[in-house]
Amino acid sequence: MWTVPSIPPEVYLVLSGILFTIGVIGALTRRNAIVVFMSIELMLNAVNLSFITFSRFLQSMDGVVFAFFVMAVAAAEAAVGLAIFVMLYRSRETINVDEVNLLKW
Amino acid sequence: MAENIGNLFQWLIFLGAGFLSILASILVITRKNPIHSALFMVLTFLCVAVLYILLHSQFIAIIQVVVYAGAIVMLIVFVIMLLDLEEELRRGLKIVYSKVIGSFLALIFLLGILYSVVARSPAGKVGVYDLDKMKTSTKTFGEVLFTKYLFPFEVVSILLVAAIIGAVVLSKRRR
Numbered sequence: 001m002w003t004v005p006s007i008p009p010e011v012y013l014v015l016s017g018i019l020f021t022i023g024v025i026g027a028l029t030r031r032n033a034i035v036v037f038m039s040i041e042l043m044l045n046a047v048n049l050s051f052i053t054f055s056r057f058l059q060s061m062d063g064v065v066f067a068f069f070v071m072a073v074a075a076a077e078a079a080v081g082l083a084i085f086v087m088l089y090r091s092r093e094t095i096n097v098d099e100v101n102l103l104k105w
Numbered sequence: 106m107a108e109n110i111g112n113l114f115q116w117l118i119f120l121g122a123g124f125l126s127i128l129a130s131i132l133v134i135t136r137k138n139p140i141h142s143a144l145f146m147v148l149t150f151l152c153v154a155v156l157y158i159l160l161h162s163q164f165i166a167i168i169q170v171v172v173y174a175g176a177i178v179m180l181i182v183f184v185i186m187l188l189d190l191e192e193e194l195r196r197g198l199k200i201v202y203s204k205v206i207g208s209f210l211a212l213i214f215l216l217g218i219l220y221s222v223v224a225r226s227p228a229g230k231v232g233v234y235d236l237d238k239m240k241t242s243t244k245t246f247g248e249v250l251f252t253k254y255l256f257p258f259e260v261v262s263i264l265l266v267a268a269i270i271g272a273v274v275l276s277k278r279r280r
Binding site for chain 2: 061
């Protein structure tokens with residue numbers, strides 16, 4: 001009788017790595033600040049996936065708690081980051097990250 | 106036999122949600138219109154929430170839908186609507202060498218991740234929360250959060266208050 005194996009942790013980690021790399025490529029190649037921000041959210045999400053995977057397969061609750069904290073930090077980051085984008089648009093009329101060089105010396 | 110069918114369905118759900126999430130996240134970073142990117146990001150987050158349910162973390166799956174797909178993406182869409190982003194739409198996506206090099210380095214990074222994942226299976230001290238306890242994982246999560254991680258939990262609440270005050274101060278009009 002042919003048996004179906006249960007899903008090993010490695011495939012979840014591979015998926016998490018692929019999602020993280022897509023986020024990295026997005027953050028490096030896009031110039032719209034909001035899309036860069038979305039790519040960062042994708043990366044945080046991929047990290048959460050690997051946290052939950054390890055927590056499930058090492059049978060520990062700590063990874064779930066860390067994923068919860070990551071989500072809280074992502075929410076705080078969204079609130080402040082988007083307020084910064086609105087301010088930036090008010091003063092510079094653009095949120096293209098190539099044209100925003102106020103801190104460049 | 107029943108276990109076989111259960112595993113088969115788990116594989117089907119995993120493959121479906123996994124490929125859909127990869128496809129949706131590729132669309133997030135390639136669409137020119139930021140609104141489309143935000144909507145595909147909702148799709149990615151929903152697929153990952155399905156994976157969390159497959160991993161027996163119901164609470165995190167619900168939080169994923171409510172906080173990520175609900176609150177954060179709603180905020181992003183709201184800000185996109187406030188700003189006038191027509192300019193980038195007209196200009197389109199430019200390909201420059203630095204982007205190609207950056208993407209190439211990111212792909213090498215992906216190879217590193219894949220090697221480190223496949224080379225050794227994840228090893229470590231196995232905890233006490235086995236599959237039976239994970240069936241009520243929301244309850245055990247609450248117990249762990251309010252006993253072992255009580256202090257970090259309080260610190261996170263201060264962080265959220267600081268973020269709210271920061272957002273209010275930043276978006277207040279100077280006079």
